[in-house]
Amino acid sequence: MTSTLEIPVMTPPPTPPIPVPSRLGQSPVKPRTEANYAIVVKDFSFHFGARQILDGLSFEVPRRAVTAIIGPSGCGKSTFLRSINRLNDLTPGSVYAGEVLVDGTSVFAPATDLVALRQRVGMVFQRPNPFPKSIFDNVAYGPVLNALVPKRDLPDLVERCLRAAALWDEVKDRLEDSALGLSGGQQQRLCIARALGNQPEVLLMDEPCSALDPIATQKVEELIFELKQNYTIVIVTHNMQQAARVSDCTGFFDRGILMEFGDTQQIFTAPKQERTEAYITGRFG
Amino acid sequence: MTAITQPAEVSDQGHGLEGRNVSDAAFRGVLTVCAAAIPILMGFLVWELYAGSRLAISRFGVRFVTTSIWDPVAEKFGALPLIFGTLLSSLLALLIAVPLSLGVAIYLTEFAPERIRKPISFLIELLAAIPSVVYGLWGVFFLLPFLRTSVFPFLKATFGFLPFFQGPIYGQSMLAASIILAIMVMPYIMSVSREVLVSVPNSQREAALAMGATRWEAVISAIVPYAKSGIIGAIILGLGRALGETMAVTMLIGNRNEIAASLFAPGYTMAAVIANEFSEAASDIHFSALSYVALVLFLVTVLVNAGARILIWRTSRGGPQGGRGI
Numbered sequence: 001m002t003s004t005l006e007i008p009v010m011t012p013p014p015t016p017p018i019p020v021p022s023r024l025g026q027s028p029v030k031p032r033t034e035a036n037y038a039i040v041v042k043d044f045s046f047h048f049g050a051r052q053i054l055d056g057l058s059f060e061v062p063r064r065a066v067t068a069i070i071g072p073s074g075c076g077k078s079t080f081l082r083s084i085n086r087l088n089d090l091t092p093g094s095v096y097a098g099e100v101l102v103d104g105t106s107v108f109a110p111a112t113d114l115v116a117l118r119q120r121v122g123m124v125f126q127r128p129n130p131f132p133k134s135i136f137d138n139v140a141y142g143p144v145l146n147a148l149v150p151k152r153d154l155p156d157l158v159e160r161c162l163r164a165a166a167l168w169d170e171v172k173d174r175l176e177d178s179a180l181g182l183s184g185g186q187q188q189r190l191c192i193a194r195a196l197g198n199q200p201e202v203l204l205m206d207e208p209c210s211a212l213d214p215i216a217t218q219k220v221e222e223l224i225f226e227l228k229q230n231y232t233i234v235i236v237t238h239n240m241q242q243a244a245r246v247s248d249c250t251g252f253f254d255r256g257i258l259m260e261f262g263d264t265q266q267i268f269t270a271p272k273q274e275r276t277e278a279y280i281t282g283r284f285g
Numbered sequence: 286m287t288a289i290t291q292p293a294e295v296s297d298q299g300h301g302l303e304g305r306n307v308s309d310a311a312f313r314g315v316l317t318v319c320a321a322a323i324p325i326l327m328g329f330l331v332w333e334l335y336a337g338s339r340l341a342i343s344r345f346g347v348r349f350v351t352t353s354i355w356d357p358v359a360e361k362f363g364a365l366p367l368i369f370g371t372l373l374s375s376l377l378a379l380l381i382a383v384p385l386s387l388g389v390a391i392y393l394t395e396f397a398p399e400r401i402r403k404p405i406s407f408l409i410e411l412l413a414a415i416p417s418v419v420y421g422l423w424g425v426f427f428l429l430p431f432l433r434t435s436v437f438p439f440l441k442a443t444f445g446f447l448p449f450f451q452g453p454i455y456g457q458s459m460l461a462a463s464i465i466l467a468i469m470v471m472p473y474i475m476s477v478s479r480e481v482l483v484s485v486p487n488s489q490r491e492a493a494l495a496m497g498a499t500r501w502e503a504v505i506s507a508i509v510p511y512a513k514s515g516i517i518g519a520i521i522l523g524l525g526r527a528l529g530e531t532m533a534v535t536m537l538i539g540n541r542n543e544i545a546a547s548l549f550a551p552g553y554t555m556a557a558v559i560a561n562e563f564s565e566a567a568s569d570i571h572f573s574a575l576s577y578v579a580l581v582l583f584l585v586t587v588l589v590n591a592g593a594r595i596l597i598w599r600t601s602r603g604g605p606q607g608g609r610g611i
Contacts (some may be wrong), residue, residue, distance in 0.1 A: 055356075085495060127488060
């Protein structure tokens with residue numbers, strides 16, 4: 001692999017955008033400089049017990065764009081991702097320091113409503129994990145749980161989410177079938193549709209294609225490319241071509257430290273750090 | 286020594302390929318006999334029960350399960366109250382045990398602090414190992430007086446307008462037997478459903494939480510549905526145990542062969558009547574009637590289990606584990 005990866009230009013077919021309810025009103029006073037950023041990370045550190053996983057991260061994730069997080073195994077990529085929606089809370093011994101702001105609201109503040117946070121920040125996991133329910137019920141899970149829309153609007157919302165996840169044509173005749181009957185790639189797109197059902201602003205993707213075959217991977221990548229029109233996407237990936245193909249910004253993590261953050265084009269063609277170049281050219285990791 | 290002579294030597298000593306085939310076949314034969322022993326034993330059991338109850342079957346026929354008089358002196362036998370007692374006590378036991386057991390299992394897998402999970406699970410499994418006669422004794426010496434003086438009067442005062450909570454309070458009753466049964470089946474339902482819940486993949490839990498579910502909503506909307514067929518399996522295990530339980534029930538149910546609306550009234554079960562009267566059966570017809578009861582108990586158990594399995598099969602179709610572990 002060379003350090004001059006080509007970045008293919010994709011032209012997504014037009015899709016009806018999912019109306020995103022504006023929640024900007026929740027924090028009216030916001031510094032102007034942060035307005036373009038969906039997520040602001042300020043001197044963020046993370047420990048599991050005595051073990052330090054992340055150390056002093058500071059960067060900004062641009063709104064309605066794809067930000068890729070790359071780095072060798074064990075560098076804390078997934079831990080960072082799971083800090084944004086505080087899924088690490090499940091693990092005893094998690095300690096946060098510093099700040100992560102989603103839309104200007106601190107994620108770690110004691111007053112933060114976890115349910116509201118996780119509704120605004122959706123997540124797609126490494127392995128497709130649909131519920132053993134019907135396809136329809138999987139997508140309707142979030143809206144029903146959080147009482148987002150009246151019951152009669154559910155079919156409409158489910159259809160829009162499935163269309164946005166490029167799955168509608170494949171499943172429209174069997175919405176009542178079990179989601180477990182779908183192929184791995186379809187299941188992963190269903191999980192994306194399920195996350196969209198919550199009408200989030202941010203989508204976190206934790207190596208969403210690592211369990212998929214190349215064709216399914218390509219479909220998900222095309223989907224990510226389309227979704228960034230309406231959503232802020234943060235994707236963790238081991239696949240550097242994937243990062244180069246789908247992302248606008250890239251952050252390179254190494255041993256818990258943010259080595260470099262910048263435009264994807266710059267990171268992959270003219271990395272400033274020697275370590276970054278070594279990683280993207282495959283000399284380690 | 287050359288390499289060519291070596292295999293011949295080995296084969297002469299009986300360790301060649303041929304010898305292995307023979308030992309494999311023998312092993313296979315032994316295992317087949319072991320497996321075949323189960324249906325043979327089962328057939329033998331049913332045949333023996335049928336042979337023993339032939340006299341009663343020819344005398345009473347189907348009326349045996351539809352009439353209520355049990356009079357060994359007059360040689361009249363009807364087992365309806367026994368069947369009723371067996372089914373009702375088991376059903377009531379499940380009504381009490383299932384919510385409690387599931388609550389404990391969910392608490393242990395989802396909410397309990399890590400360090401108390403193991404000890405409590407161990408205690409629960411220990412409860413299952415206590416002999417039923419010990420439960421019976423405990424029931425007679427502690428539970429009955431407690432129910433008679435505290436719980437039953439309270440139920441009568443509060444829900445006395447219902448026919449189930451009327452009439453005199455003796456202590457020994459259908460309700461007392463159901464409560465002891467509930468206590469006895471709870472360890473089974475708890476420990477099996479705990480294991481089923483533990484085996485729900487973390488990804489399901491995370492999926493629900495990441496969608497904005499609270500811990501409780503994740504349990505109700507994702508974890509329990511995922512484990513549904515396994516939990517039903519746990520309940521069936523408890524039901525099977527409740528249907529056949531003899532000793533503790535005999536000591537607490539009052540042993541009266543009648544169908545009463547009130548749960549405070551004594552009752553009788555099939556297993557209890559067999560245990561009580563078998564050693565004292567004087568006449569052939571009495572003996573045969575008890576055998577007939579055993580046959581009916583066997584059939585009821587088989588039917589209930591078959592029904593429950595169909596239920597599992599239906600709920601687990603398209604499900605994650607296909608009735609795994611049952």
